[in-house]
Amino acid sequence: MVGASTTEGKIGYEAMENVHDYGGRVYPVNPSGEGEVFGEPFVASIGDVDEAVDLALLCVPAPVVPSVIEECGEADVGGAVIYAGGFAEAGDEGEELQEEIAETANEHGVALLGPNTSGFVIPGAGIHASFATGVEEVPAGGTAVVAQSGGVAHSLAFQATRERRGLSAMVGLGNRANVGFEEVIEYFDDDPETGSIILHVEGTDDARSLLETCYASETPVFAYKVGQADVGDFAESHTGALTGDHALYTAGFSQYGVPVVDSTSQLLDAGHVAATNPLPDGTNVGVVTAQAGPGIIIADRLKQAGVSLPTLEDETMETVNDILPGITYAANPVDTGRPMPEFGDVVRAVAEDENVDAVVVYELHEAALGFPTEAVDGLAEEVGKPVVFASAGAESLLADDRAELEGAGVPVFETPERAADALVALAEYADVRANAAPAGVVGDE
């Protein structure tokens, strides 16, 4: 920890607090540091650390960074996180400074995260290489958050935490001096803990390379592209005037098999379902609801997004009618009219339907009934399709039952829209992967 400090509130203190209980050794580095911080004695420079250093966290201002990177290189440090701003985002001089550190780092093989980032967190390994307070509360899980902005990375991580979703990683890329989307996506594609990768993208100098990396990823990738209001700055042709950056990202992601989402919530929701459930084979969704109204919202939302609600097989309809004679609406959506003990069997029947690639369920929570956790435990894996719930109720009565249902691997959403939008993104994944046509690859005709 270069620039470690004993002064509370300084980045060098906050970051030290976040990493000091990491299982490995942490050395606070500061030539003017005296005594110790969080029980670790200061060393004057990285060169004074008497074992190999895997990672350096740089809590020093921009002008000092080049000399510290040089030290890192000489000490064979594997990677460095540069928190400081004042680089490529801050004009020509900053850009030169960034080029300088990238050159030094490349010479010595040091991977740089940043500069201008708030860092990264690997909850499952207890690595909290961020200076933000509270990152140790982010639970471990299967979604890797890869955000261009450190601020967005943390916003996503804390939203996930609030909503009981785990992350395999949170990475804020910042200025991407020599580690960009491509390196990070490839890394987490190979990571056994990661079941989905979610991207926040503002813009990159080599979008084609980003797209090619996403296409090559076996782990599903979802993208949230921000900045819709731009247009191409070409003057001479109609084509130039009609070709904005956003149009190219949207078309490009789709062409390379990446669903594009509309919000941080949809990004997290899609990532969570993809990491915890089987992926759908197609775009047909079965809807089961205990209350008509929320079910209609879900059905509307799905249809608007071009996701189909197929007719259920005769066999499914018969099963549903056997379970609930005189049921309110036995087509798709299946509307049971209200929660009931057999609700789980109805969900199971729809999930088993061959016409259905994914299932979304809405059920208001009734304390006396709880959720049909037993009936749906393991159902998604069994049928090879995602099965998600949305619900509402009094938090104090709902929390335990929801925890059980989520413990059985069933994502539970707070609103009908979010459950629907998550499955829209999953259905789009099935669709764009099946129809992906990267440039230069000739299809079979």
Next chain:
Amino acid sequence: MSETPIEAALADGRTTLTEAEAKTLLADAGVETPAFAVASTPDEAAEAAADIGFPVVLKVSSPAVTHKSEWMDGLGVTVGVADEAEARSVAADVLDAADEAGIDADVLVEEAADVDAGTEVIVGGLRDPSFGPVVLTGLGGVFTELFEDTAHRLAPIDEETAREQIGELRSAPLLEGYRGSEPADVDALAGVVTAVGDLLAEHEEIVEVDVNPVLATSDGAMALDALVVIEA
């Protein structure tokens, strides 16, 4: 002509191809264009017009003129030229006006096309600094910038991908035979999109291509106008 239109333009220090050069490039890439010839005298223009068959369109052909229809109060483009005498006279007017304006110009003599016989589509391409070669298709003609009904792909693409791209347009039903009109030859149009993508991918000098309009009819897709911007 041993050198390609791109080489010729680069040798002249130009950043745009003339319409004739752009169409030659497209025709070489397999895109259908109206029959055309470049004439440098009124007699050559009359002769070329007779070869092509009347009526013909006469256009000023000069690297110095990018907006032909606005040039010299409409003298830049004359449609419906009916016979050799008219062709000779219009060509003489164009060449005299160019002389007076002090620019090098020829006359492009071109087969007339009936734009009412099909749907006008724009096919374009550009080299984006971040995405590389990309192709665009959209509703063409006067509606291009009004509706901005366009679809993009990273190039090069195959014809199946180009057909999907065309299918994404809100105006795609116009091509499928809207209200009793004959369906357009979408395969031929997809061929134009593919060819423009290939041009961008194969010629690093090309930075922008506009083929606007492409006339999509039931029996083909013809490039009626073309602009190619290059860079050394």
